[in-house]
Amino acid sequence: MSQDRQPSVVTAGELATYLRDGRARSLSELAAAFGLSRSTVKQRVDELLGIGLVAQTGEAVSTGGRPSSQYRLQADAWLIVGIDLGATHSVVGILDLNGQVLDSVEAVIDIADGPQKVLDGAVRDIHTLLERISRSGQDLMAIGVGLPGPVEHASGRPIDPPIMPGWNGFDVPGYMASHFQVPTLVDNDVNIAALGERTIAWPDTDELVYLKVATGIGAGIIAGGTLQRGAQGTAGDIGHIRVASGARNVCRCGNVGCLEATASGAVIARELRSRGLDAADSAGVVALAQQGDIVTTQLLREAGRVIGEVLTACVSFLNPSVSVIGGRIAFAGEHLLAGIREVVYNRSMPLATRDLAIVRARTGGDAALIGASVLAAEHVLSPEFIQELVAQRAA
Amino acid sequence: MSQDRQPSVVTAGELATYLRDGRARSLSELAAAFGLSRSTVKQRVDELLGIGLVAQTGEAVSTGGRPSSQYRLQADAWLIVGIDLGATHSVVGILDLNGQVLDSVEAVIDIADGPQKVLDGAVRDIHTLLERISRSGQDLMAIGVGLPGPVEHASGRPIDPPIMPGWNGFDVPGYMASHFQVPTLVDNDVNIAALGERTIAWPDTDELVYLKVATGIGAGIIAGGTLQRGAQGTAGDIGHIRVASGARNVCRCGNVGCLEATASGAVIARELRSRGLDAADSAGVVALAQQGDIVTTQLLREAGRVIGEVLTACVSFLNPSVSVIGGRIAFAGEHLLAGIREVVYNRSMPLATRDLAIVRARTGGDAALIGASVLAAEHVLSPEFIQELVAQRAA
Numbered sequence: 111m112s113q114d115r116q117p118s119v120v121t122a123g124e125l126a127t128y129l130r131d132g133r134a135r136s137l138s139e140l141a142a143a144f145g146l147s148r149s150t151v152k153q154r155v156d157e158l159l160g161i162g163l164v165a166q167t168g169e170a171v172s173t174g175g176r177p178s179s180q181y182r183l184q185a186d187a188w189l190i191v192g193i194d195l196g197a198t199h200s201v202v203g204i205l206d207l208n209g210q211v212l213d214s215v216e217a218v219i220d221i222a223d224g225p226q227k228v229l230d231g232a233v234r235d236i237h238t239l240l241e242r243i244s245r246s247g248q249d250l251m252a253i254g255v256g257l258p259g260p261v262e263h264a265s266g267r268p269i270d271p272p273i274m275p276g277w278n279g280f281d282v283p284g285y286m287a288s289h290f291q292v293p294t295l296v297d298n299d300v301n302i303a304a305l306g307e308r309t310i311a312w313p314d315t316d317e318l319v320y321l322k323v324a325t326g327i328g329a330g331i332i333a334g335g336t337l338q339r340g341a342q343g344t345a346g347d348i349g350h351i352r353v354a355s356g357a358r359n360v361c362r363c364g365n366v367g368c369l370e371a372t373a374s375g376a377v378i379a380r381e382l383r384s385r386g387l388d389a390a391d392s393a394g395v396v397a398l399a400q401q402g403d404i405v406t407t408q409l410l411r412e413a414g415r416v417i418g419e420v421l422t423a424c425v426s427f428l429n430p431s432v433s434v435i436g437g438r439i440a441f442a443g444e445h446l447l448a449g450i451r452e453v454v455y456n457r458s459m460p461l462a463t464r465d466l467a468i469v470r471a472r473t474g475g476d477a478a479l480i481g482a483s484v485l486a487a488e489h490v491l492s493p494e495f496i497q498e499l500v501a502q503r504a505a
Numbered sequence: 506m507s508q509d510r511q512p513s514v515v516t517a518g519e520l521a522t523y524l525r526d527g528r529a530r531s532l533s534e535l536a537a538a539f540g541l542s543r544s545t546v547k548q549r550v551d552e553l554l555g556i557g558l559v560a561q562t563g564e565a566v567s568t569g570g571r572p573s574s575q576y577r578l579q580a581d582a583w584l585i586v587g588i589d590l591g592a593t594h595s596v597v598g599i600l601d602l603n604g605q606v607l608d609s610v611e612a613v614i615d616i617a618d619g620p621q622k623v624l625d626g627a628v629r630d631i632h633t634l635l636e637r638i639s640r641s642g643q644d645l646m647a648i649g650v651g652l653p654g655p656v657e658h659a660s661g662r663p664i665d666p667p668i669m670p671g672w673n674g675f676d677v678p679g680y681m682a683s684h685f686q687v688p689t690l691v692d693n694d695v696n697i698a699a700l701g702e703r704t705i706a707w708p709d710t711d712e713l714v715y716l717k718v719a720t721g722i723g724a725g726i727i728a729g730g731t732l733q734r735g736a737q738g739t740a741g742d743i744g745h746i747r748v749a750s751g752a753r754n755v756c757r758c759g760n761v762g763c764l765e766a767t768a769s770g771a772v773i774a775r776e777l778r779s780r781g782l783d784a785a786d787s788a789g790v791v792a793l794a795q796q797g798d799i800v801t802t803q804l805l806r807e808a809g810r811v812i813g814e815v816l817t818a819c820v821s822f823l824n825p826s827v828s829v830i831g832g833r834i835a836f837a838g839e840h841l842l843a844g845i846r847e848v849v850y851n852r853s854m855p856l857a858t859r860d861l862a863i864v865r866a867r868t869g870g871d872a873a874l875i876g877a878s879v880l881a882a883e884h885v886l887s888p889e890f891i892q893e894l895v896a897q898r899a900a
Contacts, residue, residue, distance in 0.1 A: 270856060340712055341712045342824055344854060347857065350853075423822075426743045429739040430735065431736035
């Protein structure tokens with residue numbers, strides 16, 4: 111045997127991963143791609159047909175010889191639920207495996223009502239949506255949830271979330287499993303926004319930093335192609351980094367000089383109110399900026415410079431190729447981004463910013479919803495998960 | 506076929522990865538671990554025996570039945586060369602696959618002599634070492650090189666390295682291949698020090714930041730278990746992050762307030778000289794600190810606080826579980842680390858520092874040498890590389 115070549119092999123899960131680009135392929139193409147026989151590849155394709163993940167797409171015109179069937183991953187064969195929960199909003203959507211929103215529903219909530227009440231609302235929304243798109247709960251494969259606070263990703267439990275009374279340590283996947291017999295993946299809202307933005311707008315980028323600038327400020331970090339959560343899941347929790355220009359600002363955390371106490375939507379709104387302007391919250395800041403109010407635009411540019419200082423440190427540490435600025439304040443015109451760019455490009459080493467794009471989020475308000483679904487889709491499309499489904503079906 | 510269970514498979518490369526813990530195992534144990542038949546596992550083991558990576562380790566006492574042979578990875582079957590080049594030093598070593606130094610030789614060099622002269626010296630050192638340990642060049646499998654500047658890891662070429670005239674774009678792997686027909690992997694010295702420290706001292710840690718505090722300041726970042734190089738290979742190039750307390754300090758980069766212009770060994774030495782003390786360089790700083798000079802210890806603590814400010818930002822972004830402080834200045838007593846700890850623990854969110862260790866490097870001066878060998882060993886122990894060797898042998 112040691113004189114033979116090592117036989118190459120592929121599992122159904124690996125084949126599914128290969129087909130995730132959505133392109134239809136013939137058995138011959140697949141056999142060539144893996145260096146395997148057509149019959150071996152056919153066995154794996156049959157397994158994927160058996161679990162409904164792959165569809166046969168009719169006869170392709172072949173170059174001479176018999177016409178050949180083609181196979182592609184059915185992105186909408188399996189349904190994924192995305193749930194984006196904020197302090198005061200809930201967005202529940204049903205998406206396909208590629209993060210395309212099939213339908214969604216928004217509601218005003220109070221996250222402080224606690225997990226049962228908030229999640230029960232989401233469960234009702236899921237049933238409503240399934241009915242609206244005329245699909246069976248049988249097609250639902252997984253649920254992704256984004257929460258506005260720190261989450262222990264492995265267990266899906268919030269950890270000491272500051273604005274979520276009643277949620278600390280709550281078993282979100284366990285609660286959802288009592289309603290739907292599918293896995294539930296949970297992460298914090300900024301992490302999933304980073305995932306969503308990457309999937310939709312920057313699929314070929316392995317180094318991406320997503321900054322959310324809203325009432326608070328947070329970051330989601332993709333490095334080496336992987337969402338980085340850190341040792342305790344607090345990676346990207348940048349609101350309390352000390353900034354040079356923040357010396358006079360007392361933060362709710364008890365320290366002074368925090369980024370969030372200097373450049374967040376809440377701080378800008380407060381400053382505008384102190385000058386007699388009508389800005390109850392981040393939405394008020396955006397409204398004033400869109401009216402061209404000069405005080406607001408000046409404050410936004412200055413906030414951008416402060417955020418740029420922190421992003422410069424991030425660029426030095428991680429050398430991303432894309433920095434996405436999202437969150438409500440990012441959509442208050444160009445001034446915030448102009449301030450960020452000014453500082454980052456001026457303060458960074460030339461090589462680190464040679465190909466660095468600093469851009470507004472393209473997914474807009476849907477980033478978290480899409481990201482929640484991506485988190486769940488990644489799970490069910492993993493070779494291990496698919497392998498288990500194939501084995502269950504075969505047993 | 507769709508009614509059969511998916512046959513499990515393992516490649517020789519995957520089996521080698523499994524055996525990397527160094528423990529000897531019987532065929533039955535291996536078969537059980539992979540859910541395969543003994544005969545299938547035996548084929549893969551024979552392939553690894555054939556390329557010399559695995560050895561049979563005599564008969565184990567089995568619990569009844571016939572005694573069974575055991576197999577383990579031979580860490581010293583293959584030799585790895587590590588080369589640690591600094592501005593003025595060269596350390597060349599021969600190491601085993603686990604990063605154990607079999608022998609090494611140090612020399613004083615000038616990196617500005619250019620790549621041919623410096624690398625020719627390393628080539629002579631390798632021949633000397635092979636002779637000293639009485640091993641053939643045939644056993645040499647790969648070379649790892651650490652350089653004191655930015656490196657494009659994929660090509661192994663330095664990119665605009667500030668202190669390495671003549672090295673810009675030089676094809677280090679190509680040059681080494683003209684002397685030894687093995688792959689050469691190149692990275693910057695701080696990245697490989699992070700790898701070395703992790704391998705030797707923190708093998709179970711997936712989130713580690715290594716700060717080198719010497720004449721300059723740099724960082725190596727391991728996140729999600731992977732060394733992060735960033736989009737252009739400048740990840741960890743933190744010397745020019747602006748620090749609040751550095752406003753008066755002009756940096757060689759042309760900006761003011763850079764970390765390196767405020768808290769590096771070079772800056773501390775200059776400050777000591779301006780006060781009439783004898784500190785030509787970082788080594789002079791260490792000597793004064795070890796004599797208990799109070800001005801030096803105060804400057805070290807203050808430098809620690811400044812570095813702590815930057816490390817706090819890193820902790821917020823990445824939430825590491827270990828921050829290793831290496832480089833010559835880290836060994837000038839406890840004052841630097843005390844200053845770092847004071848700021849990081851005071852300024853970070855409690856959850857991020859709950860289990861954060863801030864410790865001095867354990868590998869000391871060998872971190873870069875070991876890391877260079879780890880970089881090369883990872884390459885030759887990859888399933889793909891082993892698979893290719895097996896196929897070559899079988900062909």
